[in-house]
Amino acid sequence: MQYNQRLLLKGNEAAVYGALLAGCDCFFGYPITPASEVAHTAARLFPKLKRTFIQAESEIGAINMVIGAVASGRRAMTGSSGLGISLKQEGVSYLAAYEMPAVIIDVTRGGPGLGNIGPEQADYFQLVKGGGHGSYHCLVLTPNSVQEMCDFTVKAFDLAEKYRMPAYVMADGVIGQMMESVQLPDPRPYTYDPEWKMGRIVDGKANYITSIYMEYDDLEALNRRLQAKYREIERAEQCAEEFMTEDAELVIAAYGICSRIAKGAVSELRAQGIKAGLIRPQMVFPFPTNSFEKLLSNGKAKVVMSLEMSAGQMIEDVKLALNCKLPVELFNRMGGNVPSCAEVCEAAKRIYKEYVK
Amino acid sequence: MSTEKVKFGRSKVFFDPFERRPGPIKTNMHYCPGCGHGILHKLIAEAIEYYGIQENTVFIAPVGCAVFAYYYFNCGSISVPHGRAPAVGTGASRATPEKYVISYQGDGDLAAIGFNEFIQAANRGERMSVFFVNNSNYGMTGGQMAPTTLPNQVTMTSPYGRNVETDGYPVKVCELVNALEAPVYIERVALTGTANIIKARKAVFKAIENLRDRKGFSLVEALSPCPVNLKMTAEQVNEFIDTKMTKYFPLGMLRDRSAETPAGKVPEAPVRDPEDVKQLLFTAKEGSGEGPATVNNSEIFNEERRIRVSGFGGQGILSLGHTLADMARLRHFNVSWMPSYGPEQRGGSASCAVILSRKAIPSPLVDSCDLLIAMTRAALDKFGYQLKDDGILIYDTSAMEKPAVKPGQKVFGLDALAIANRIGNAKCANSAVLGALAAILGKFALTPEDAADYRKVFTEAITESFRKKPQVVEQNIAAFNAGCDEMSSQLV
Ligand SMILES: Cc1ncc(C[n+]2csc(CCOP(=O)(O)OP(=O)(O)O)c2C)c(N)n1
Ligand code: SF4
Helix, strand or coil: CCEECEEEEEHHHHHHHHHHHCCCCEEEECCCCCCHHHHHHHHHHHHHCCCEEEECCCHHHHHHHHHHHHHCCCCEEEEECHHHHHHHHHHHHHHHHHCCCEEEEEEECECCCCCECCCCCCCHHHHHCCCCCCCCCCEEECCCCHHHHHHHHHHHHHHHHHHCCEEEEEEEHHHHHCEEEEECCCCCCCCCCCCCCCCCEECCEECEECCCCCCHHHHHHHHHHHHHHHHHHHHHCCCEEEECCCCCCEEEECCCHHHHHHHHHHHHHHHCCCCEEEEEECEEECCCHHHHHHHHHHCCCCEEEEEECCCCCHHHHHHHHHCCCCCEEEEECCCCCCCCHHHHHHHHHHHHHHHCC | CCHHHHHCCCCCCECCCCCCCCCCCCCCCCCCCCCHHHHHHHHHHHHHHHCCCHHHEEEEECCCHHHHHHHCECCEEEECCCCCHHHHHHHHHHHCCCCEEEEEEEHHHHHHHCHHHHHHHHHHCCCEEEEEEECCEECCCCCEECCCCCCCCCECCECCCCCHHHHCCCCCHHHHHCCCCCCCEEEEEECCHHHHHHHHHHHHHHHHHHHHCCCCCEEEEEECCCHHHHCCCHHHHHHHHHHHHHHHCCCEEEEECCCCCCCCCCCCCCCCCHHHHHHHHCEECCCCCCCCCCCCCCHHHHCCEEEEEEEECCCCHHHHHHHHHHHHHHCCCEEEEEECCHHHHHHHEEEEEEEEECCCCCCCCCCCEEEEEECCHHHHHHHHHHEEEEEEEEEECCCCCCCCCCCCCEEEEECHHHHHHHHCCHHHHHHHHHHHHHHHHHHHCCCHHHHHHHHHHHHHHHHHHCCCCHHHHHHHHHHHHHHHHHHHHHHC
């Protein structure tokens, strides 16, 4: 049977399709703009496939339901935005300590505080740097199209399971709310049955899951194991799009909606004779340091401009990746404002003049 | 009550020895001598064994002195964040309906930090049994005030006694739960002396029996000795519970609807077979559209085209834009549709932006447009400036006089709602607008071939949207034709 798998979808909807096609059994969520369609779509489609949807009492409830479902050996997910993600951080820290996979969609909005529902990218710190207590990381995928909202959600499940850790799909209000055509993949055959799930009987003993280690050495050992895993991820999983970077003298770093605007700006700047390029992280943990190191080894780039819808959060990782060997400037908008292509070009030209000619 | 007694007559649900317990002591539990936790563990273990559900039991351990319950129970277990056991239990119970979920919680865990998770799970009637240890203080952290601490009771954080004026009265959990509709069984017991423990045993067995029979939510609250933090001997603490606590927390069964509650069914298994998933998620290909090879070559779309649709909520503004975007999808354009969301919607205004392009679309946000459809005066005032100097404006004649435009701009009016009402379905007004657009584009921009394809792709989009409502499809096509005719007559 042939099916229409090319649909016009919102980013928020596409993420849910991706999850279902990846074999996710359970969705637990709490409404919040601009992520609400994630919950709406899940409420419609999960029960259609006789899978579980619950509107939880809070984001805290939702992430803990995810813990229960995942510990039981099922794929589970939740979705939220900014302040809701803040509430989930306790649970995410536990997931990291349990070494359990889970997928969390964050359709970011303006902050701090209640902020507003406009698009911002100011959740970078809480997603990439840990967010909750303890030395842990989460995988963070950064789609910039509706197609990638679907594809990266599938990938988030794959990576989360491969490394047994939580994975975020970090979108922004624009990517979540916009519609584009999406080619939906075929559903995967379902084979998921993790050997570590609670209650599996091994040698007559039922598996248990915990995050408490009273012996200091035991907890240190867990931490060392986690860190080794993160280093391996940094080695093996970096993911970025490099656009016209080979001969670029000014390189823009941008992800999510900013990266699309940046790409338009790079073409515009090239048309005006400015050698511009773009590094677009498709994941920000692991951060694509290789792409930035390449700029250093090929020696053409004179300056990097971090384009963000935050006060400048990713820029710290850009600077670290470049080891302070190239100047890094910030151009940003905040509060729900999305930079325009013209603004970005103007900022790039100003920076170009200062550092290149 | 010493821990030796717990060891005696050990249930097969307990490990023997407790090898998961770190350190040299593997024969008894980590609880203080005289602690109620060990007694309750023993009763629960016996009940699990009696009802034969060990293999499928999930034991959710709280944060509190019982955090290490998984040292003892040989069943699926997890130690969860403070207060969140009923939420974790909800996830487990829904994800694996064949499992029997036990949420085991202290009074700080359940009645303070986790009260919301608890009461919501109770209200949903989650299929789980909650064992609630009320020892009138926070045990694990060294005897601080709990929600259940009695008036004037001295604890580490109520050194002058619980002051009901500033700290409130103790929380009566069973009574609160008894106000809800869903719970099946609610009983308060005490773990003091043989007679009470026999009653407690019955209650624990009932809750586990309900679990086996899939009968929804059961709660057993156990008034439980914590001699260490109460700084009492075993006898003193039992007396404290029997005389003081029970006055505030009367023992007894508050509700037992087990008999009249039918045994719950195991829900159907999730659909996971790829072919079945496709069938449920997608629509069959035949009968819609021309297939992937269909492209539209009209020259006006060699350039990126931006369309702004605006008006007020309820006019179908978003869906008008959506139909346009869908038409573009069917002709394999790159297309984006972006709504104004949130506060912009408040006060009734609605707008969306559609971009069609043969190249990648950098940003779906629109600050200048080739076509502006304005269904209200306010919408025109707000977005009029975005119209390019050679742009096209379509306005609603019932909402405004013909607006003045710049010399290069074209302006056309239509009473789409009137047309739709004539057809007999006010919701078809969008299609009348799209029909008018067909006439305008046909006259000024499209080759006859492209114009015919525009009409065709509209039909495809509408047919796909209302697959199951052929009458609605027909009404929309009629509205499209009427809009097209009316605009054509204006254009001659
Ligand atoms: C979020 C959080 N806050 C505080 C604590 C510290 N803490 C550990 S146990 C506990 C109190 C437990 O008391 P209770 O639930 O009454 O159980 P008991 O130890 O008396 O059995 C607290 C506050 C914690 N672990 N997590
Ligand atoms: S502190 Fe109290 S509740 Fe905790 S183990 Fe000791 S007696 Fe039991």
